Amino acid sequence: MKKSTTFLFLLLAFVVFSCGEKKQIVEIKELATYDDPIMGFSIKYPTNWEIQKYPGDRFLAFTTKTVIKRFRTFDPEGEAGAKIELLAIKLPEGQTIDSVIAKKQFTPETYSAPTKVVIDGVEAVKQTYEFPLGDGVFHGEIYYAQKDPQVVTVISFEAFGSTFENYKAGFDQILNSVKLAYIPQVAPDTIKKVVEAPPPSSNLIEYKGEGFSIKIPDNFDVRNPKVGGALKSYQYIGERRLDCDIRIDIFDASKQNKLDKIVEDNKARHKNTEPKPTTLSGEKAYYFEYSPIQNVKSRVYYVVHNNKLYRITMNWFVGEEQNYKPIFEKSVNSFKFQ
Structure with a gap:
């Protein structure tokens, strides 16, 4: 500069x-x-x-x-x-x-x-x-x-x-003053230093979605991807890795709000791993922990509130588990229904 x-x-x-x-x-x-x-x-x-x-x-x-x-x-x-x-x-x-x-x-x-x-x-x-x-x-x-x-x-x-x-x-x-971006032509023998983006910040700030709030690293962005069947979806992601993020997908559960059946019906999505009971925001919940692809682990929570199913997913790269998993667990534990 x-x-x-x-x-x-x-x-x-x-x-x-x-x-x-x-x-x-x-x-x-x-x-x-x-x-x-x-x-x-x-x-x-x-x-x-x-x-x-x-x-x-x-x-x-x-x-x-x-x-x-x-x-x-x-x-x-x-x-x-x-x-x-x-x-x-x-x-x-x-x-x-x-x-x-x-x-x-x-x-x-x-x-x-x-x-x-x-x-x-x-x-x-x-x-x-x-x-x-x-x-x-x-x-x-x-x-x-x-x-x-x-x-x-x-x-x-x-x-x-x-x-x-x-x-x-x-x-x-x-x-x-702006000069536009371009991809430089690099000679084969040129050595280029790659500058990596920072890992997730330990400083969490609160975000509000439809019917919930959650605390997320202050260097993460919020996106709203389209997810099939979901009423609304949120993705919280940093700049360092695209395979490390937190997602919240909200589904209509007015016709089926029995959490145990919903979880059983979704076992196949998570390689038939056994769900573990837990609570989120004081509500009964379950989570699956498995590896969807090589070198990436996922933990997927299911919880029902006000006839809506909330699916909360945290994904992290195995090679940087120490940077991501503790922060993501802290984020998910901050999840609250509004």
């Missing part, structure tokens, strides 16, 4: 009044540049903001450390902070930039129609999105661009509490 010597952008710190509450705007002070050592992208960021960097994958900057949780949970009220994110996505074979644009974090109607802009000398797609929360409007801008056919760069700027316009000028300056 290098400090910018050509630009010093200052916004006076001031207070925005909304709904009778004061919202402190974090000033954008001197900018520095993050240069990614693996994917070649770069972006300027405020030196007084909280940053997170994952070489070869993404870079994030938040107004404060405390607002990070709200960007994962989207609580109706809370700190009116802002976020900057650059994500480099390697395209699977057969997929295009359109595949990336089609995947949305929020409902489709939340987004504006796509418009054309230019980033790093190439044509890009821009969309805006917003929705009301208890303390004002959450607003964001997202950009999709590609200068390498194998990689899509996604840049987003977001802010809570109707404060986006206070950061807009700074966001525009930062967007103009």
